Amino acid sequence: MHFVVTRKMWLGFSGVLDLLWRTPNAYIDTSYLHMRDTIELLTAEFGARRVLFGIGAKAHYGAAIAALVHARIDETERALIAHGNAERILKLAPYEGPELPAPDSDGQKPLWHRFRSGRALENVEVIDAHGHTPPHTRGWIIRENTIEGGMAELVTRMDRLGVSRLILSPEAALFGESLAGNREAEQTLAKYRGRISGYLVFNPLYAEEMIPEFDAFFSREFFVGFKLLPSYWKRPLSDRGYEPVWRYANARRLPILIHTWDDRYNSPAMLEGIAAEHPEAVFILGHSGGGTAGRLEAESLAQAHANVYLEFCGTFTTPRPFETSLRLVGRDRVLFGSDTAAHDQAWELGRYLSMPLPDEELLPGLGENMRRLLAAAGRQ
Numbered sequence: 001m002h003f004v005v006t007r008k009m010w011l012g013f014s015g016v017l018d019l020l021w022r023t024p025n026a027y028i029d030t031s032y033l034h035m036r037d038t039i040e041l042l043t044a045e046f047g048a049r050r051v052l053f054g055i056g057a058k059a060h061y062g063a064a065i066a067a068l069v070h071a072r073i074d075e076t077e078r079a080l081i082a083h084g085n086a087e088r089i090l091k092l093a094p095y096e097g098p099e100l101p102a103p104d105s106d107g108q109k110p111l112w113h114r115f116r117s118g119r120a121l122e123n124v125e126v127i128d129a130h131g132h133t134p135p136h137t138r139g140w141i142i143r144e145n146t147i148e149g150g151m152a153e154l155v156t157r158m159d160r161l162g163v164s165r166l167i168l169s170p171e172a173a174l175f176g177e178s179l180a181g182n183r184e185a186e187q188t189l190a191k192y193r194g195r196i197s198g199y200l201v202f203n204p205l206y207a208e209e210m211i212p213e214f215d216a217f218f219s220r221e222f223f224v225g226f227k228l229l230p231s232y233w234k235r236p237l238s239d240r241g242y243e244p245v246w247r248y249a250n251a252r253r254l255p256i257l258i259h260t261w262d263d264r265y266n267s268p269a270m271l272e273g274i275a276a277e278h279p280e281a282v283f284i285l286g287h288s289g290g291g292t293a294g295r296l297e298a299e300s301l302a303q304a305h306a307n308v309y310l311e312f313c314g315t316f317t318t319p320r321p322f323e324t325s326l327r328l329v330g331r332d333r334v335l336f337g338s339d340t341a342a343h344d345q346a347w348e349l350g351r352y353l354s355m356p357l358p359d360e361e362l363l364p365g366l367g368e369n370m371r372r373l374l375a376a377a378g379r380q
Helices: 013-022 038-046 063-069 075-090 110-116 147-161 178-188 204-219 240-252 268-277 292-304 322-329 345-353 359-376
Strands: 003-005 026-029 127-132 165-169 196-201 223-228 255-259 282-286 308-311
Touching: 013 026, 013 038, 038 075, 063 075, 063 110, 063 345, 110 345, 110 359, 127 359, 147 178, 147 345, 165 223, 178 196, 178 204, 196 204, 204 240, 223 240, 240 255, 268 282, 268 292, 282 292, 292 308, 292 322, 308 322, 345 359
Parallel strands: 003 026, 127 165, 165 196, 196 223, 223 255, 255 282, 282 308
Antiparallel strands: none
C-alpha cells in the first residue's frame, strides 16, 4: 500500500520527515508546502519518487505550480513530481490528449504566463512587503541557519525570481531583546542597501530601551517602519504599551506592519479606534486578518479607513477568495508579501500572479503601492 500525507504545512512538518525516513511506502504531496526549499529538501533526502504534486485549495491559485517550476531540481525530478509518480502509483497512462489552452490565452496575464514557465519576472518592480531574517528555529527545516549565509541565499533567490526589494523584520528582535536584535540586522544587512530594508521591531516589554533610540534608528536608511507581533508576545493591540509606536508613526507617516489574526491579541477590529485616531500612520494588516473572521474584519477596517492596507501572505488560510477582498478595498490598498525567508517566495508570488484578475489589477499591489507609501514617509 502507498500512504500519501497531504495538506501539510510547516507546523509539525518534522514529524512527516520522520515518517518518510522510517517508512519507505509513505509519500507527501506538495499542496501546502509553502516553506522555502522544501521540495529541494524532500528530493535530496528521499528522492523525487516520494513526492507527489498537489494543487491545494482554490484559494491557493497557482502557488503549487510556481513552487515546483522554480524549485532547484533537475527536469527528470520535476517530471516525476509533476505527474510520473502519480502515474506509477495509480497505474495511469500518461496524458496524450490535445494540448490544453494557456491560462493567459486572452493576453491579460503575461506575468503569470512567464512566471509559471519557470522564468524570472522582468520589467516590473516587485517589493515584498513582509519578510524575516534568518535563522529560523520555530519548526522550519532549512539547512542554512546563519543570518549571513541565509541572507546571501535569499538575495540569490530574489534574483532568480525577479523580486526587486524585500522589507523584513529581524527574528532576533522579534523573539529576543529588541534593541540588540534590531541593531544586529541593521549592521549585518547594510551591504544589501537598495535590496533589503527593515521594519523596526517594537516589543513593549523592551520599551524603556527602544523608545529613546527611535530617532537614531530612523535617522539612518535601513528601517522604513515598525513591526508588531502581538499574539506571540501575548500583549493585545489595545495595550497602552504600543502607544509610542502609534504616535511616532503618525507624526512621520510611517508604515506599521502588524501580525493580524482573528484572536484576542491582534484581531483587525481592535484597530478601529487606533486607526481613526492616527490618520497619518499607515496600518499594514499582515496576513489580512488570517482566518475567515479575521479577513472580514480586515476588509471592513480597510473600507472604513484610508490608512489601512491588506498584506497578502498567508491569506490562503481562509477559503474566502482574495480577489473578492481586493475588489472590496481597491487595488491601491493591497500589498504583496511572502513571509520569506522561511516561506517560499515563489509559492506566494505564484499565488498572487495567478489570481483570476488581469495583470493591470495586480500590478499596484505588486510594488507600486508600497513604493508610494515609502515615498510619502521619505523612506525610499
